Amino acid sequence: MDYKIGIDGNVFIKTHPTGVEVASRELIHHLLKLDRDNHYIIYTPKPLPSRWRDLPNVTNHVVVANRFWTQRALPVAIREDHLDIFWSPAYMLPPGLTGIKTIATIHDVAFMKFPLAYKVRDWALSFSTVLKAKVGATKILAVSQQTKQDLKKIFGIGERRIEVVYNAVSHYHLRPNLQDIHEKYHLPEQFLLTVGRVEPRKNSTKILESFCVIAQNHPQLHLVFAGPKNQLSVRLEAEAKAAGLEHRVHFIGFVAELDLPMLYRAAEIFLFPSLYEGFGLPILESFAAGTPVITTNFGAPAEVANHAALLVNPHDTNAIVRAVSHLVGDEELKTKLVQAGYERLKDFSWEASAAKLKSIIDTL
DSSP: OOOEEEEEOGGGSOSSOOHHHHHHHHHHHHHHHHOOSSEEEEEESSOOOHHHHTSTTEEEEEOOOSSOIIIIIHHHHHHHHTOSEEEESSSOOOSOOTTSEEEEEEOOOHHHHOGGGSOHHHHHHHHHHHHHHHHHOSEEEESSHHHHHHHHHHHOOOGGGEEEOOOOOOOOOOOSOTHHHHHHHTOOSSEEEEESOOSGGGTHHHHHHHHHHHHHHOTTOEEEEESOOOHHHHHHHHHHHHTTOTTTEEEEEOOOGGGHHHHHHHOSEEEEOOSOOSSOHHHHHHHHHTOOEEEESSHHHHHHHTTSSEEEOTTOHHHHHHHHHHHHTOHHHHHHHHHHHHHHHTTOOHHHHHHHHHHHHHHO
């Protein structure tokens, strides 16, 4: 094969990348390492870092535009380059790509499950992204079986058009000194950790509610929320203070990507009772760091964790409290779950995901 393949490279230029952007970058990176048969053009609003531009089969097409980059500037650039295939790994397909085969990755349909959590404009953009993929994409990539089923059930997209390409985690380089991460983020000695935006679908309110009970029986434990601060985090801070727990509940804000592995490692337990996920990358990140996980007993979190975590009903405060109390007091169970997490990681790799994507490309 000798295709000319374009990729929306917006994921490379984010200062504070989300999980979606981190995962997309990794998949692109491993695809480019694997596939030397095809030529790739990565479209970005500003130049890529040199390590990407220097690959022999990669061209960086810088498309400068102040507004409507995806909708106006990008389609013009794509037509100029006479692509065979265009892949949008994290954002909306640009319009007007007639005569070009297209691939769109859909990471979740959270906006359909929790519409009130979205501003009207953001909800409309998310809906339009999936609708454009439904109408225009030759192939749609879902990051889990859960997302695939959601796309089929909610949007009526046919089975044959959707392929599941899992996310994974890269090899961690864990620094030997945990004290560094404690000092940088002012962390307590023993804490439960939750990672991600403080929002309804992450079950942030229920996590705090559960900790208010846990704190009574485990005075050594603290709770750490790692993620961008917002109105809900401010409200939860006030609730923690009202419960007399202001010194044991910590909102540390955005954590640098390079610091995340050590943050997971420093935690006693990773608490992730999410109400909905397209995949659940933090579960694998915690497995890789050797920290036991408590997560949701349905949907993508259960699909990803399998038997390597304690699975709970995320709507049940008592279930979350029991799981934490059980795990805190059982070192043998902790060790068992950590080992199971390492084993589960073997079922996910960027190399395998890139190979599957390459096979999809070859069939187009």
